[in-house]
Amino acid sequence: MLKKDLLELCLLHLMGGGDQYGYELLRRLHAVFPDTQESVIYAILRQLCREGCTERYQGETSGGPARKYYRLTGAGRERYAALLAAWRETRDALTALGIE
Numbered sequence: 001m002l003k004k005d006l007l008e009l010c011l012l013h014l015m016g017g018g019d020q021y022g023y024e025l026l027r028r029l030h031a032v033f034p035d036t037q038e039s040v041i042y043a044i045l046r047q048l049c050r051e052g053c054t055e056r057y058q059g060e061t062s063g064g065p066a067r068k069y070y071r072l073t074g075a076g077r078e079r080y081a082a083l084l085a086a087w088r089e090t091r092d093a094l095t096a097l098g099i100e
Contacts, residue, residue, distance in 0.1 A: 005087075007041065011045065013080065015072045021059060049070075053072070057069050
């Protein structure tokens with residue numbers, strides 16, 4: 001499983017807990033993947049929207065620019081389940097080789 005797939009899995013997982021705005025998703029991913037560029041994360045978010053896995057909408061403004069929120073769709077939940085299964089297979093294969 002490649003890093004892009006892991007980032008996608010993480011984004012879908014975070015959105016599974018409820019609607020999230022882009023900067024919050026970015027901040028949370030940078031906490032665990034500090035070397036990941038902001039542009040990569042936003043590119044994945046745009047791709048997920050194009051594929052129908054997420055929906056994007058404008059939130060209420062609070063004195064600043066309107067936040068763009070993302071939410072999972074049914075297709076997004078299916079994609080999350082597929083990526084999670086692939087991750088578990090990869091993890092189990094590595095463990096079977098003694099890589100932990």
